[in-house]
Amino acid sequence: MTPHLAQAAAQSTSIGQPNTVAMAFFFVFIAITLGITYWAARRTRTTEHFYAAGRSISAGQNGFALAGDYMSAASFLGIAGLVSTTGFDGLIYSTGWLVGWPVVLFLIAEPLRNLGKYTFADVVASRLKQTPVRLAALLGTLSTVIFYLIAQMVGAGTLIKLMFGLSYETAVAIVGAAMIAYVLFGGMIATTWVQIVKAGLLMGGAGVLALLVLVKFGMNPITLFAAASAKYGSAMLAPGKLVSNPLDTISLGMALMFGTAGLPHILMRFYTVKDARAARTSVFYATGLIGFFYLLTFVLGFGAMVLVGPDAIKAIDKGGNMAAPLLAEYLGGTPFLGFIAAVAFATILAVVAGLTLSGAAALSHDLWTSVVRGGKARPGEELRVARVATFALGVVAVLLGITFKGQNVAFMVSLAFAIAASANFPALVLSIFWRRCTTQGAVASMVAGTLGTLVLIYLSPVIQVDILKHTGAWFPLKNPAVITIPASFLIGIVVSLLTSDVGALQQHEGSVREMIEGARAH
Amino acid sequence: MISAYHELAARRWRVAIILTIAVIIIYFGFIALIAYRKEMMGSLITPGLSVGILLGALVIVSSWLLTWYYVWWANSRYDERLAELKRQGE
Numbered sequence: 001m002t003p004h005l006a007q008a009a010a011q012s013t014s015i016g017q018p019n020t021v022a023m024a025f026f027f028v029f030i031a032i033t034l035g036i037t038y039w040a041a042r043r044t045r046t047t048e049h050f051y052a053a054g055r056s057i058s059a060g061q062n063g064f065a066l067a068g069d070y071m072s073a074a075s076f077l078g079i080a081g082l083v084s085t086t087g088f089d090g091l092i093y094s095t096g097w098l099v100g101w102p103v104v105l106f107l108i109a110e111p112l113r114n115l116g117k118y119t120f121a122d123v124v125a126s127r128l129k130q131t132p133v134r135l136a137a138l139l140g141t142l143s144t145v146i147f148y149l150i151a152q153m154v155g156a157g158t159l160i161k162l163m164f165g166l167s168y169e170t171a172v173a174i175v176g177a178a179m180i181a182y183v184l185f186g187g188m189i190a191t192t193w194v195q196i197v198k199a200g201l202l203m204g205g206a207g208v209l210a211l212l213v214l215v216k217f218g219m220n221p222i223t224l225f226a227a228a229s230a231k232y233g234s235a236m237l238a239p240g241k242l243v244s245n246p247l248d249t250i251s252l253g254m255a256l257m258f259g260t261a262g263l264p265h266i267l268m269r270f271y272t273v274k275d276a277r278a279a280r281t282s283v284f285y286a287t288g289l290i291g292f293f294y295l296l297t298f299v300l301g302f303g304a305m306v307l308v309g310p311d312a313i314k315a316i317d318k319g320g321n322m323a324a325p326l327l328a329e330y331l332g333g334t335p336f337l338g339f340i341a342a343v344a345f346a347t348i349l350a351v352v353a354g355l356t357l358s359g360a361a362a363l364s365h366d367l368w369t370s371v372v373r374g375g376k377a378r379p380g381e382e383l384r385v386a387r388v389a390t391f392a393l394g395v396v397a398v399l400l401g402i403t404f405k406g407q408n409v410a411f412m413v414s415l416a417f418a419i420a421a422s423a424n425f426p427a428l429v430l431s432i433f434w435r436r437c438t439t440q441g442a443v444a445s446m447v448a449g450t451l452g453t454l455v456l457i458y459l460s461p462v463i464q465v466d467i468l469k470h471t472g473a474w475f476p477l478k479n480p481a482v483i484t485i486p487a488s489f490l491i492g493i494v495v496s497l498l499t500s501d502v503g504a505l506q507q508h509e510g511s512v513r514e515m516i517e518g519a520r521a522h
Numbered sequence: 523m524i525s526a527y528h529e530l531a532a533r534r535w536r537v538a539i540i541l542t543i544a545v546i547i548i549y550f551g552f553i554a555l556i557a558y559r560k561e562m563m564g565s566l567i568t569p570g571l572s573v574g575i576l577l578g579a580l581v582i583v584s585s586w587l588l589t590w591y592y593v594w595w596a597n598s599r600y601d602e603r604l605a606e607l608k609r610q611g612e
Contacts, residue, residue, distance in 0.1 A: 088563075088564075088572070088574050088575065088578075091574070091578040092553070092556065094578070094582075095549065095552065095578050095581045095582060096549070096553075098582055098585055099545055099548070099549040101585065101589065102541065102542070102545045102585050102588050102592075103542055103545060105589055105592060105593075106537075106538040106539075106541045106542045106545075107538055107542060110534075110596075222568065222569075222570040222571045223570060224570070225570035225571060225572075225575060226569045226570025226571075227570075228570075229569070229570060234564065234566065234572075235564070237564060237566070237570075237571075237572035237574065237575060238560060238563055238564025238574060239556045239557075239560045239563050239564065239574060246557030246558055247557075249553055249556060249557045250550070250553055250554070250557060253549065253550065257545075257546075257549060277596075277601060280592075280593055280596055281597070283589065283593075284589050284590065287586060287589045288586060291585060291586055294582060295579065295582060298575070298578075298579070433535060512527060512528055512531050515531065516530055516534065516604060517527070517604070517608065
């Protein structure tokens with residue numbers, strides 16, 4: 001097909017009109033996942049079932065679920081869109097989001113599984129004083145979860161509006177209702193299986209799409225890249241305008257790499273398997289799946305660039321987020337577009353469910369049981385609080401999704417990663433690996449990490465120039481991670497050295513043994 | 523008894539930190555090349571394959587290899603020693 005015809009085909013896209021195939025696939029997905037939820041609800045009797053699926057998930061299942069929790073709309077729609085409109089620059093995200101996984105594996109997964117019960121605050125608090133640590137961790141968890149939720153809700157609303165012709169508000173409300181149903185009734189068991197189904201659909205959908213692209217280029221990705229560079233210039237294969245400020249690029253890289261190891265909904269997954277060995281093996285599977293998916297995004301992005309064209313993609317959505325759906329329509333017509341749209345929707349729905357569950361766990365386990373009840377909640381009470389928290393978070397997510405309509409999704413996600421990397425990751429590492437870490441040090445690190453990141457983001461050009469329309473910004477970087485991650489480590493170390501925590505030191509011996517042996521009976 | 527656990531914990535910590543530093547060097551090396559050596563990253567190895575794209579794919583492949591190495595080490599060496607310690611402890 002000549003470029004001319006390709007452009008014409010893209011312009012006559014059915015995106016924006018109700019798509020029956022998309023609706024049908026979507027309702028099948030909802031029906032299957034609600035079926036899973038019904039099945040899971042009958043197995044969710046205790047708090048341990050609700051938060052940790054009764055520690056019954058296998059390493060392979062958890063690998064898929066981790067991949068499902070991690071590959072959000074930003075991965076699928078965002079990276080494909082970025083590559084299709086900017087070429088090489090999009091790959092900074094593909095690689096950055098993958099290299100976080102080895103860090104999770106080497107530093108976090110096993111100690112987390114052995115020292116904690118339901119949330120990452122369990123680990124930080126295991127040797128330190130409960131109340132201050134849990135309150136500080138709650139601040140970091142809720143900030144991360146809420147910004148991440150907003151991003152997913154805004155993405156879902158926009159996507160459904162384009163694909164199904166529903167209004168933005170209706171779309172956000174539907175996502176909210178389905179997510180509340182999964183988490184409220186099915187807890188971690190339902191959420192895990194929703195992630196597994198979604199990961200399978202996403203890998204399958206992206207795989208078929210990439211295969212259809214490669215068939216047109218003699219099954220050779222290099223031929224595809226060559227076609228892109230012949231059509232839009234060799235600059236597409238080199239770093240471009242997205243990396244105009246080197247320090248900004250490094251800062252973004254740090255947020256992506258260390259943020260993964262601080263995401264509450266990812267960390268929570270390590271409690272669903274039976275031991276540290278299964279936790280470790282599940283990260284191995286997840287890294288394989290996610291890496292393969294990101295390699296596919298190279299093909300999808302450049303495929304959309306060559307076959308659909310950057311202008312046609314930007315005409316539908318300025319951010320380029322519709323590149324993958326447009327590519328599907330070009331290659332497989334309206335039915336395939338419908339299928340890919342339903343996959344993208346399922347992707348968002350599953351991520352939102354995982355996020356809500358981790359937020360609810362922080363509210364009920366860390367705030368209610370550990371702080372309000374001093375660690376001794378009545379039987380069944382924590383579970384009831386978790387369900388109330390799930391419902392409340394779901395409603396808040398819907399309201400925020402509607403309030404933040406039109407915001408840039410990728411920016412919100414990078415914000416969530418910056419908070420996770422600065423608020424949660426340093427305190428986790430210090431409390432696990434450093435004997436001298438004190439309660440005051442960990443709390444200072446988490447509070448400063450959260451607030452510092454929020455303040456610097458407010459002062460950055462993204463808020464000051466792009467949103468508030470001021471002429472300049474006090475802080476020059478779009479992403480503050482290059483400052484806030486080292487600062488959060490430094491504050492944790494300095495405050496720990498200035499204070500003493502006798503309890504923490506006394507418990508260190510036992511803690512080391514527990515960390516490798518998993519001695520605590522669950 | 524505790525000292526044997528300490529020794530094993532320290533060994534895992536050493537392996538973990540070395541591998542973490544390896545990932546950091548690989549990824550930030552890639553990012554630094556993007557930030558400061560744009561022309562080099564854009565130069566073509568064959569038509570269609572720039573140095574940057576090749577290195578990007580290699581970052582993903584090397585992440586796989588490092589996770590594979592760690593899981594292999596931990597599932598064999600580390601777990602064996604841990605099982606030994608647990609037997610002695612009983």
